[in-house]
Amino acid sequence: MSNVFELTNVFKTYKNDGKEFTALKDVSLDVREGEIFGIIGMSGAGKSTLVRTLNRLEEVTSGTVKFYDKDLSSLKARELREVRHSISMIFQGFNLVNQRTVLANVEQPLRIAGVPRKERKEKARQMLEIVGLSEKADVFPARLSGGQKQRVAIARALAADPKVLLCDEATSALDPKITGEILDLLKKINQERKLTIVIITHEMAVVEKICDRVAIIDDGNLAEVGAVKDVFSNPQSKAAKKLVFPANPFDPSEPSGKVIRLVFDGTQSSVPFIANLVEQTGLKVNILSANTKSVGGIGFGQMILELPGSENDQKTIIDFFTKGGLSVSEVV
Amino acid sequence: MSDYIREAIFSGIFETLEMTFFASLFSYIVGLPLGVLLYATSKGRLLENKGINGVIGFIVNVTRSLPFLILLVLLIPFTRFVVGTSIGTVASIVPLTVGAIPIVARMVESSLNEVNPGIIEAATSMGASPVYTIIHFIIPEATPSLLQGGAINVATVLGYSAMAGVIGGGGLGAIALQYGYYRYQKDVLWTTVALLVIMVMLIQEIGIRMSKKTRKT
Numbered sequence: 001m002s003n004v005f006e007l008t009n010v011f012k013t014y015k016n017d018g019k020e021f022t023a024l025k026d027v028s029l030d031v032r033e034g035e036i037f038g039i040i041g042m043s044g045a046g047k048s049t050l051v052r053t054l055n056r057l058e059e060v061t062s063g064t065v066k067f068y069d070k071d072l073s074s075l076k077a078r079e080l081r082e083v084r085h086s087i088s089m090i091f092q093g094f095n096l097v098n099q100r101t102v103l104a105n106v107e108q109p110l111r112i113a114g115v116p117r118k119e120r121k122e123k124a125r126q127m128l129e130i131v132g133l134s135e136k137a138d139v140f141p142a143r144l145s146g147g148q149k150q151r152v153a154i155a156r157a158l159a160a161d162p163k164v165l166l167c168d169e170a171t172s173a174l175d176p177k178i179t180g181e182i183l184d185l186l187k188k189i190n191q192e193r194k195l196t197i198v199i200i201t202h203e204m205a206v207v208e209k210i211c212d213r214v215a216i217i218d219d220g221n222l223a224e225v226g227a228v229k230d231v232f233s234n235p236q237s238k239a240a241k242k243l244v245f246p247a248n249p250f251d252p253s254e255p256s257g258k259v260i261r262l263v264f265d266g267t268q269s270s271v272p273f274i275a276n277l278v279e280q281t282g283l284k285v286n287i288l289s290a291n292t293k294s295v296g297g298i299g300f301g302q303m304i305l306e307l308p309g310s311e312n313d314q315k316t317i318i319d320f321f322t323k324g325g326l327s328v329s330e331v332v
Numbered sequence: 333m334s335d336y337i338r339e340a341i342f343s344g345i346f347e348t349l350e351m352t353f354f355a356s357l358f359s360y361i362v363g364l365p366l367g368v369l370l371y372a373t374s375k376g377r378l379l380e381n382k383g384i385n386g387v388i389g390f391i392v393n394v395t396r397s398l399p400f401l402i403l404l405v406l407l408i409p410f411t412r413f414v415v416g417t418s419i420g421t422v423a424s425i426v427p428l429t430v431g432a433i434p435i436v437a438r439m440v441e442s443s444l445n446e447v448n449p450g451i452i453e454a455a456t457s458m459g460a461s462p463v464y465t466i467i468h469f470i471i472p473e474a475t476p477s478l479l480q481g482g483a484i485n486v487a488t489v490l491g492y493s494a495m496a497g498v499i500g501g502g503g504l505g506a507i508a509l510q511y512g513y514y515r516y517q518k519d520v521l522w523t524t525v526a527l528l529v530i531m532v533m534l535i536q537e538i539g540i541r542m543s544k545k546t547r548k549t
Contacts, residue, residue, distance in 0.1 A: 055457055077461075084459035095454035098549045099472045108468070109458045140548035160458070 002068070004164050004196045005031040005054055010063035012049055012220075023049040025220040027063075031164075036190050036197045038211035038228070040243060043202055046220040051166050051200045055087040056080055068163075085113055088157035092169035094149040096141040102128070102152050103137040109160040120159075127155035131185060147178035154185065164196040165189075171206060179203075183210050204243055208232070208295045216240045232300050233265045234327060245302060256309040259288065259331040262321055263302045277320055283313050304331060333519055340507055341523060347421045348503035348531070351493040355428035356486045363433045366392070367440025368466060374441075378452065378462035388437075396434040400492050403431050404499050424493065424501030432489050439481040443474045476547035483539020487532045494528060504528055 012024040023046040031037045041047045052058035053065050056072045065072045067083060075083060088109070096105050103124050110120035128134050131151040141149055150170060157165055167186070171179040187210045190197050199211060207214050207228060215225040218239035224231060235244045245261065262273075278284060285305045292301035307314045321328050366388060372378050373385040395403070404427045408418045411426040447470050455465040471478070494505025504524045512521025 057453060057457060081459040081461060084457060087457070089454070089457040091450055091454065093448070093450045095448070095450035097451060097469055097473055099475055099546070108455075108460075111468070112458055112460045112464060142549045166457075 002033050003030045003066075004033050004068065005029075005198075006064075006066040006069075007053070008064045008066075010050075010053060010065060011061045012046075012053065012058060013061045023220055024053070024060075027217075027220075027222045029215050029222060029225050031196065031198055032213075033196055034190075034194050035212040036187070036199060036210050038199045038201065038207040038214040039217060040201055040204065040207050040214060041217035041239070045217045047200045047202075047217045048168060050217060051089075051168050051198060054164075054166055054198065055084055055089060085109065085160045086163040087166065088160065088162035088164070089166040089168065090150065090153045090157050090170045092172050094141075094146075094153045094173075096149060096152055096156070098141050101138050101140055102133065102144070105141065105152060106156045106159055108156060113160055123159060124155070127159045128152075130158065130189070131155045145178075146174050147181060150174065150178075150182055151185070154182075154189070158189065158193075158195075162195070164198065167197065167199045167201075169200055169202070172201070172203070176205075179206070180209070186210060208293060216243060229265070229295050229298055229300070232295050233263055253286075253306065254309055256311075258307045258314050259304060260307060260318065261302060261304050261329050261331050263300075263327045263329075264325075265298060265300050271324070273321065273324060273326065276324075277317065281316055281320060283308060283317055285317060333523070337507075337511060337517075337520055340511075341504070341520070341527070344502065344504040344507045344524070345527060345531075348490065348493055348505070348528075351421055351424050351428060351496065351501070351503055352486060352490045354425045355432055355489050355493070356482075358425070358429040359432035359436045359485070359489065360482070362429075363436025364440055366433065366437040368444065368471075370437055370441040371444040371470075372462065372466060378456075378465060392434040392437050395430070396438065400427075400431050400495055401498065403427055404496065408499070419500035421502035424496035424503070428489055428492055428496065431492055432485060435488060436485050439485055440478065443477040443481050444470055446477055447473045476543045479539060479543040479546060483536050483543070486539070487535050490528070490532055490535065 007027055007029050010024055010027045011022065014021045014023060027050060039047045039050060049058055053060050053072075054067070056065070056075075060073065067087065070083070072080070072083070097108070103121070106124040106127050107120045110123055115123070125134065125137060128137055131154050133148060133151050133155065136144065136148065136152075141152065144152065153170075165186075171182050174182060183206060186197055186199075189195055190210075199206060201207065211228050213226060214228050214231055216223040216231070216237065216239050218237070223237040223239035224235065231240055232244055235241045264273075274285065274287070285307055288304040288306055290301065290303040292299050294300070307317055318328055370385065370388055370392070373381040373388070375382075375385075398406070407427040407430060410430075411418045411423050414426050415423050417423050451469055451473055452465060455469040460469065493501070493503050494508065497503060497506030497509045500506075504527055508521055508524040511517045512524060
């Protein structure tokens, strides 16, 4: 599989009134052909800047961004515009032209590419069909709901037959149900059209639902990158842990008590560990919180347990879980 | 009111409309591109260019801050050069146009500034050139606001056209001045004032309706 994007040591520094602000610090990563690649981070972490370096809406301060082995910063204005036909983008705010009909909006990229009128109308209608909005072709965007507007934006993005689709917080302005529908649509497009998709988001749920790999951006740094299931089951960086494991709201009920976190993946989620523990060791634990979620069809769970006060008991319990193949970490 | 004055007022209406129409038209022919240029070359915009923006901005600011009456006088030689005379309806169109250009330019600039920057980003990400983006994204999106500004501009030109009477221009302004002011004919004065008010209101109304009709949001 070849790489769609290759970022090497990318830095981005803004200068504002003499003050410098570094939005990206030494970011290197690859986006592979055909995958859905997630970039997640808190707001202000630099992920929007990062995605804008991929189509050179933002110039990098140093480092290189390659699109199919072509260094974007080496391109002249005309060549860059040519390349941008292959890199579509959708936005949080949809960014449709409100004074133009839905069909005219979808036609835009084709018009820019110089496709004849008749052909581009036909193509635009096909695109609207893909996103399920054929009957809205002659309506103005103001008459559409947020979810429909994003569908139009997706149709517009697909019209020029791009190689990759960049999504900048594309579902952040939508409610959870509509978000789900838009993500399903993106997944479908990814599979049917073999379209590489890069998704910027601050929502873990988005990554869980459709991404193959994920990069975690924290304060301009690339904290971690890997397959979604690996990052979920065994996050390495502090930023990843913070995103994957919500903060534990509980303190141990006695000073000598200990709070641990268990993480299990699909292979162990069918085993009744807690019941086994009680049966085999006679020791009791207190479940503070627990949840399971499906990541790419595999169940991932985590549980926060409070252990009894005695250090010996604590060790016995931790050993029991570790032997069972669960990952155990202390919560502080 | 004598028949003679009634006739003068009647033809004054047409002269005023003639001056307003042509001065507005010509001021938009020059002012619209100028406004687009002011917008596009300003900081952070598609064709950011400090030099061009500074020069145009300076000229616009200077001409805009001149009181129109002074501009009228200053432009007499220029008017004579363009139309051969500095008196009459046609001659007034020249200073009216010159006076309206900077106002149009600033109005256009501010209408374009209202366009959501996200749309420009979307256009750029599609591979649109700056000029294409301006013509096919920014101006269409700003059309309702441009029309609204247009109504204000035309009404301003109409107001200015009345002033042209001072230096021998035609129209209702000249009648108001000659009969109403110099000859103390209050009825003529009030008639012309009423007519001017009605005309401004009509222009405003037409502008607002056109703007509403085009606004799809």
